Amino acid sequence: MATRDNHVREGKILILATETCAYPGADSVGQAHSSYAANTYILRVRSPVLFPEQFYLDCFKKGISGIIIMSCGEECPYEGAYKALAKRVDRTYQLMKAQNLEIRRLRLTAICTVCNRAFLNEVNQMNEVVRELGPPAIGHGA
Amino acid sequence: MSSETKIETNPEKIGVYICYCGGNISDHVDVEAVRDRAEKIPGVSVARTNMFMCSDPGQELIMEDLRDGVVDRVVVASCAPSLHEMTFRSAIYRAGKNPYIYEHANIREHVSWVHHGEKATDKATLLVAAATAKAGLLKPLEPIRMEARRHATVIGGGVAGLRAAKDLADRGIDVVLIEKSPFLGGQTAQLDRIAPTGDRAADLISDLAGQVLQDDSIAVHTCASVEKFEGYVGNFKLGVKKQSAQTNAQQILAQLKPSGKKPGEFIPFAGLYPWPPPASDEKFSVETGVIVLATGFKSYAPYHGEYGYGELKEVITLPKLIRILAENNTAGSCLKIDGRNIRHLAMIHCVGSRKIPGVHPEDESGNLNEYCSRTCCSATLNTANIIRETYPETQVFEFYRDIRTYGRGQEELYEQASRNKVIFLRFEAQDSPEVSKNSDSDDFPLRVKVRDALTFGEDVEAPVDLVVLVTGMEPNNVSELVDMMKIPVGADRFLLEIHPKLRPVELSVAGILLAGTCQAPMDIGETCTGASAGAVKAAALLARGYVELDPFVAEVDLHTCNGTGACVEACLNEGALNLVEMKIDGKKVKRAQVAPAFCLGCGACVAVCPENAIDINGWTLKQYEAMVDMIVSDDVVA
Amino acid sequence: MDSVQKLYFDALVIGGGIAGLQAALDLADQDFKVAVVERDTSIGGKMIRLSKVFPTLDCSSCITTPKMAAAAHHDNITIFTYCKLNSLDRNGKDLTASVTQHPRYVDPDNCIGCRQCEYSCPIYVADEEEGGFSARKAIYIPFSNAIPQIASMDVENCILCGKCQKVCPTAAIDYFQKPEDFIISAKTAILATGFELTPLENKQQYGSGKIPNVITSLQAERLLAPHGPYNRVLRPSDGMEPDSIAYIQCAGSRDKSMGISYCSRVCCMYAIKQAMLLSGSLPLVDITIYYMDIRAFGKGYEQFYQNAKAMGIEFVKGKVAAIDEGENGSVALHYEDQYRGGVVTKNHDLVVLSLGMIPDWKPEGICPISAASDGFIQTVRPKIAPTRTDMKGVFVAGAAAGPKDIVDSIAEAGAAAMEAAKYLVEINRDRAA
Secondary structure (H helix, E strand, O other), rough: OOOOOOOOOOOOOEEEEOOOHHHHHHHHHHHHOOOOOOEEEEEEOOOOOOOHHHHHHHHHHEEEEEEEEEEEEHHOOOOOOOHHHHHHHHHHHHHHHOOOOOOOHHHEOOOOOOOOHHHOOOHHHHHHHHHOOOOOOOOOOO | OOOOOOOOOOOOOOOEEEEOEEEHHOOOOOOHHHHHHOOOOOOOOEEEOOOOOOHHHHHHHHHHHHOOOOOOOOEEEEHHHHHHHHHHHHHHHHHHOOOOOOOEEOOHHHOOOOOOOHHHHHHHHHHHHHHHHHHHOOOOOOOOOEEOOOOOEEEEEEHHHHHHHHHHOOOOOOOEEEEEOEEEEEEHHHHOOEOOOOOEEHHHHHHHHHHHOOOOOOOEOOOOOEEEEEEEEEEEEEEEEEEEOOOHHHHHHHHHHHHHHHOEEOOOOOEEEOOOOOOOOOOEEEEEEEEEEEEEEEOOOOOOOOHHOOOEEEEEEEEHHHHHHHHHHOOOOOOOOOOOOEEEEEEEEEHHHHHHHOOOOOOOOOOOOOOOOOOOHHHHHHHHHHHHHHOOOOOOEEOOOOOOOOOOHHHHHHHHHHHHOOOOEEOOOOOEEEEOOOOOOOOOOOEEEEEEEOOOOOOEEEOOOOOEEEOOOOEOOOHHHHHHOOEEEOOOOOOOOOOOOOEEOOOOOOOOEEEEHHHHOOHHHHHHHHHHHHHHHHHOOOOOEEEEEEEOOOEEEEOOOOOOOOHHHHHHHHHHHHEEEEEEEEEEEEEEEEEOOOOOOOOHHHHHHHOOEEEEEEOOOOHHHHHHHHHOOOOOOO | OOOOOOOOOEEEEOOOOOHHHHHHHHHHHOOOOOEEEEEOOOOOOOOOOOOOOOOEEEHHHHHHEEEEEEEEHHOOOEOOEEEEEEEEEEOOEEEEEEEEEEOOOEOOOOOOOOHHHHHHHHOEEOOOOHOOOOOEEEOOOOOOOOOOOOOOOOOOOOOOOOOHHOOOOOOOOOOOOOOOOEEEEEOEEEEOOEEEOOOOHOOHHHHHHOOOEEEEEHHHHHHHHOOOOOOOOOOOOOOOOEEEEEEEEEEEEHHHHHHHHHOOOOHHHHHHHHHHHHHHHOOOOEEEEEEEEOOOOOOOOHOOOHHHHOEEEOEOOOOOEEEEEEEEHEEEEEEOOOOOOOEEEEEEEEEEEEEEEEOOOOOOOOOOOOOOOOOOEEHHHHHHHOOOOOOOOEEEOHHHHHOOHHHHHHHHHHHHHHHHHHHHHHHHHHHOO
């Protein structure tokens, strides 16, 4: 094992991945052994419509630097959930703005079970955002 | 299931089991380091590693700890959950514990195969830590089990309804079949010889309806319709009304006399007439486990003036021509209708089908049938062949856009038509043929003009004696059923399945299934296939006498709920959440109540509750919050 | 002599494609015990190899894998992959199937699907799963979402270097594995043996598969798949991004010169779908579909076709008479112009042949069941019991009974399962009586 270097604390990215689409999509990236940044934490969700606006704000307050909601998009197994989700994300953006949080830290996207490239793109883009913005600081702008 | 029972949780006894996967994980993740760190996480009582956690010895490790009472929550860190989550849940079950006390950490596909070195080890640790945080909040769950009545109701007595009813009865399920008209056989009765097999509609209906009528486990009700609906999968209750004064009953009786037919026989172009309508109106109710919708289609009725229909008496529809041909007894080398020789006959395809927005006008109700009706090409060619082979002096012109003889034996009909010297003229959607009175001196009453794409866009005129409009299919109007049962309808107005491939005969209302042309245009064989596919789903639902559903449904904490109703409003499946009056601590209050049979477990309600009083069992918001706390924590990997 | 193992089931499904899996699931959900015998090393059939599916444009893998997993995890379903059906006969009330398990040279109980063997193998072979556009190893898991995730050795290409054996963490490699014969006894069977594409070699006018940059529709599926061989759409001969692509419809259907007079039902729709996907990945590409009749007859299909037209995909009515090699890797295509008359020649960078379907399996010599003149399994009551064959208790589903799209195959699988379930109830009742 390499010795532990004093690396700069890396911003963490939370990924909410739907169990029918994006989560197996991330598995597929793994099967392809496509490397991506390790600051990504994938949580399996039935549908991201479960999370209230406050959940996202709390995550940023706790120190999460970026959140990617990887939904099923139009292939969502729950009719109407994607629409409700999209609206909630919009409201979350309003709340983020009110707290001077850069809205690019939160992204809603759709990833299919074999969308390897799309998955990697999303992770890379969010990493660029997180690198540019640094850790979130609620109320102090970022 | 009772939400009142407090399930004992002991967050001190989480077992963590980390897999090497024979190097697949351990080559990039320091598995022993993860174990050492996991052991220190609050609540973790034991952390172990194994070369192959999924192997029998690996599973035995977990089962032994459970049996010994060393652990009461299990976290396995290994490959993707799609591969082995079930394996470990069933190991827990075999150890005599509830399989839902399990959480999976995916440290192969999501870690060791995509990250390397220290970062991989740190990430694996955090994912394990997050899993333990969730595991500490897991409670045992039981699948939701609902008794299901071993009984099916089929609505519609056409071939789809008959096929489904007979299938279910043969499978040992009692069936009630409800048919609106006094006849069995539906639209098939409007046919004669059926393409491409040459079967007689009368024989098919007599065979199928005969089997249904002879089956003791099928109760057939004609002149009947459903007017009340309540309940859920396994336990529906229908109110049925049987009408005596069927508008067409008199007409039918009148028809019976001259034909010499008796009840129980097949009447051409009406159907099998099992018995007369009831003497007076009757009402009864049916308790049933599943409902099969076989409400069928109706033939498209051309609007007044469409290709001269209604204005020119020599313009008729294909169903009308089929009937004329079947009832026509006049022999001869030329088809004769009403004493008139039909020397030239024009068939115009796609009437009421394949309409294009912007090219074709909508009907009065704003509908435009954009779909292909699937069956008409073969029906037309079949009719053309019958005419050409029976009346060789009757020339047939077909005005078409594409010939869609896709099915087995259908391409042969097309070839046969060419051999029979049927003349084909092809038009583009925007260049529909024009039908007009023939002002020329010849004695053909009509002429059809078209820009023929087969002869390089030449304008062609055909003088004809008869124009036949090849009308497509439209779904029957079942708006009352749709409203009552809350069934989704597609833009084409046919009933809408959940997913054309994943769940093609199921509707979003559990326990209601589709059969035949209420879903989309189909020919008779396809209709029977669709009906049997619907029936097999019904049979599977009723196979065990109960329906078991995932326990991942919403649950209300009645003590924090204050009855705002926000969840009810946000709910995506009507009926899953209701505000009901109840007594809590002696006070009458309104509280949200979950109907587990309807709940999809999506969590739309969770996000909107101002009191955080509702959550999804097995996937709670608190569990997610606890997982995030672990992910941001620096202590775990320190 | 070793006694041959005999396994008992209620129902036997031949073929683990989408029709076979659906039929198996519909029977297993009624608590019948089902065996699925699949010839390939993975279940999933043709569908798992597709990119996206019409008319919803769902990703095919996302629709197939849940059914594959449901069948694989079902308590009442046992799946036998990489097996050959030697015979299927009736023995009184039972059906007896003689089956041979091909050796994988990998112990399936020990293999954990980690692919270490695959990574260490030094041999590269053209990967037929990727249309031959990329390479695989001589020991490999056929594709990423295969079920089961067990490696198989391709002994034709293996050089016995022993590297896989060295790296395998579970000592699963077994160079001495032998074929194993076993018997499946069941009361009813469903044939879901599917289709294959009409062979290119039979059509000289279309170059018999020898003209560069003329590809088959299944190869095009792989080019378009999100996890396909190049990760983008390229022309195979030189890696050029094509500016103009042509589809030739009825290449191997409605074509008496190839002995295939029937319509293959799916080619119009898949060509339209591929054209739409191509315009998505190559926004500037011109796509022309040469056709005789567009047969968009299923639910939502006509609307899909009209959308494609509105997107600018060009539809030219005319049967392509011949194609040959053009300049700089292009393909020259000769057809009769319907509007101006005369034979016209046009060049395209890439040509896709919309190949039709022929049966993938013939009962001859294996099973006393009839095939019709089109080669597909004969059905005896096509109108009111469409899945019945002329062998009692044996039913047919999907493309085994004639070309069919996925939607129709799935419906037919359900219907065949219904017939099989009824048959099981009937003979069980007879036995009890």
